[in-house]
Amino acid sequence: MTRVLSPVAGRVVGLAGVPDPVFAQAMVGPGTAVDPDRAPGQAIAPVTGKIVKLHPHAYVVVDAEGHGVLVHLGIDTVQLKGEGFTLLAAEGAEVDAGQPLVSWDPAAIEAGGRSPICAVVALDASAADLAGVLEDGRVHKGTELFTWS
Amino acid sequence: MSERTVKIESKVGLHARPAALFVQTAAKAPMDVTVGRPGHDPVNAKSILAVLGLDARHGEEVTLRAEGDGADELLERLQRLLSQPEPESA
Numbered sequence: 001m002t003r004v005l006s007p008v009a010g011r012v013v014g015l016a017g018v019p020d021p022v023f024a025q026a027m028v029g030p031g032t033a034v035d036p037d038r039a040p041g042q043a044i045a046p047v048t049g050k051i052v053k054l055h056p057h058a059y060v061v062v063d064a065e066g067h068g069v070l071v072h073l074g075i076d077t078v079q080l081k082g083e084g085f086t087l088l089a090a091e092g093a094e095v096d097a098g099q100p101l102v103s104w105d106p107a108a109i110e111a112g113g114r115s116p117i118c119a120v121v122a123l124d125a126s127a128a129d130l131a132g133v134l135e136d137g138r139v140h141k142g143t144e145l146f147t148w149s
Numbered sequence: 150m151s152e153r154t155v156k157i158e159s160k161v162g163l164h165a166r167p168a169a170l171f172v173q174t175a176a177k178a179p180m181d182v183t184v185g186r187p188g189h190d191p192v193n194a195k196s197i198l199a200v201l202g203l204d205a206r207h208g209e210e211v212t213l214r215a216e217g218d219g220a221d222e223l224l225e226r227l228q229r230l231l232s233q234p235e236p237e238s239a
Contacts, residue, residue: 020166027169029197052202058165060201068198070165078161123198 002067002148005097006139007043008106008118010036014135015119020075023119028070030130031121032145038107038116042088042100043073044141046120051093051101056085059101060123067148068123073104075115084108098142122148151220154212155227158234163205171230172197180217182227187212194227 006012011034018024018033045051049063057077062068073085086103089095106116122130125148133146159167175182175194184200185191186209192199194213205211211231213224 022166022169027173028165052198053204055164060198062198068201070201072165078164123201124196 002047002063002065002069003097004031004046004069004120004122004145004148005044006034006141006143006145007046007071007120008034008036008041009139009141010034010118011138012134012136012145013117015121018075018117018119019115023072023075023121026127028119029121029123029125030127030133031119032133032135033117033119034139034145035117036106038110040103040105040107041141042103043071043118045095045097045099045101046071046145048095048097051089051091051095054087054089054091054101056080056082056087056102061095067125070119070121070123072119072121073102073116074106074109075117077109077114080109080112120145122146150214150216151224152212152214153224153228154210155231156210157205157207158232160207160234162207162209163200163203163211163231165201167230168197168200171227172200174226174230175223178215178219178223180215180220180223182213182215182223185212185214
């Protein structure tokens with residue numbers, strides 16, 4: 001079973017709260033989303049495993065069970081081409097859950113007219129594989145968002 | 150075996166949004182479907198994890214392969230998806 005941790009501190013809004021239909025309709029996969037606190041911060045690895053993809057605005061970590069979790073920092077943030085994001089790890093690295101991977105400033109994303117909401121998505125999973133999915137409430141960085149079995 | 154090589158027109162490459170649409174279309178097909186970049190091993194086109202890991206960028210070419218009844222029609226649909234230069238903030 002994989003425990004998936006919140007990459008950021010903030011308010012849980014669920015995937016339905018993501019202002020992008022592809023995430024909101026769980027087309028990328030099931031999961032949840034967090035509206036981050038508007039302060040500079042470091043987004044962490046949601047699981048222990050290997051960083052198989054590391055973009056400034058999004059990353060995928062795959063754990064020992066082969067479960068891949070996508071963290072997408074903000075919506076349409078790919079357009080920023082990395083501006084405002086600093087990578088704190090390297091693609092291909094083995095990381096521990098909770099390890100900082102990207103530093104960014106959600107307030108700056110919002111000031112640029114984009115939503116900083118972070119989608120946390122279980123890749124190649126069905127909704128039935130997830131349990132205890134948080135849909136609301138406040139979370140700290142590292143709070144468990146759901147389990148995946 | 151049906152095969153075709155397609156240039157990725159999506160400005161953001163084959164990432165979250167285009168990748169989800171692509172995988173969802175592939176996953177509906179009964180047969181195996183792969184997508185590959187030149188010089189790399191092809192990956193399962195029905196896996197969002199594999200397709201995101203492929204990291205195919207705007208302007209790059211990928212090769213789609215499928216075999217069996219309906220393979221050509223499927224590849225046609227997938228090609229159409231990849232050929233759409235959809236706006237970055239669709």
